[in-house]
Amino acid sequence: MKQKQTAMVVSQQEIAPMIYDMWIETDLAKTALPGQFLCVYPKDRSTLLPRPISICEVRQDQAALRIVYRIAGQGTEEFSHYGKGDTVRILGTLGNGFPVEQAAGKKIFLMGGGIGIPPMLQLAKALNKVTAQENIQIIAGYRDCRTFLREDLERYGRVFPATEDGSVGVKGNVLDAVTAEGLDAEVIYACGPMPMLRAIKRYAEERDIPAYISLEEHMACGVGACLGCVVKTKEIDRHSHVHNARICTDGPVFEAREVDI
Template structure:
């Protein structure tokens, strides 16, 4: 069950570059949340009406941790919040990953797609293989936290400032990483090539998608992706049918 809740800011800090870490007290939404879901965060401003969809990085009892990147005026407002401030959020939105603890897992995160994989790794028991990729060192977050869970962590940056020089899928190929199931989140182009890799290696590949949305609950039909339907395709909603889809079902463009 989704709800709208006034959340209290427990902590808000800048991790690196323009990436922020926000912990909110929101008992109703936190108690319902599962890994891979997101919350809609309202700016409280009449000129910035639409909520900003932000993935859930960690579920901590009656709190949620959100790790997000400042990409515009809305997220800039969030970055200026401090202890005790309040903001309205709606959630939990969408369907999370289909977790299967019986099967070996490979988690692949690109850029600001990394955060939702932390709770996913936790709930899979920690001992998973994780590939974290970003443009550059400053944008590659949470590496130590995955390691603390007991995960085997690989990193890649486009500029080689840390880890493997190249993208996530190139790293997967070089290391010949395999598992039963891939859980992933990141830029569309990464998810597309990751899906191709998964098909080649005969792996299941859950991808978490993103698209511009207005309502976050399936009413406005704004945030669509093309999903295969027999010989044809249909538009499915990221917010309600997703954000997690099986990579094989997505019509990649």
């Protein structure tokens, strides 16, 4: 379901410096899929465009969605001041989401880097339905010891943290953790900064395994009309008839081999 609504904030807290954890009451939760995102609109009319934010967790029974985001500018700064009972303007649910069925019975990596970690939570929950929990290896790359969402993730898989400063887990990035821990997988799901996604694309191609990566780009419409958020594709895209796919509607999740990043 795609709809623009004014929803209610259920709760919000800062879970790491500049990183906020907000629960929103919305019936969009009924159809939300792991890897999909919301467009969140600032109320300040000088900041018009939506902020695309991935869905971290879904509670269908409570009609609630959780988003975890980092303050990156004026819009997200505004959101960080919202509290219980405040309204939040959202458009959702958007994008294709991660193809969970590709993991059926397989050994998996869920790789999240920084603010790419939140969508791994709902994905890990969903993957528990298609493969054994010991197959779900969540590699989470943090800056430092503020390992936000780690406890939530541990309920749905084996978590291997990596930190830039080495304060927790392996010192380095998510692929350093894979090497150091001697891990392997048959399918990869990933979200994080572009250098990390490029490295994961190479890693997956060298091993000939599928990697489903979630991309980010500045967006204007969020619904596939403006062509602002495109990614170069290997083949000619069926909708655009050029080597460009729309991240907001054809993605944000792409099989890494399909995109030129």
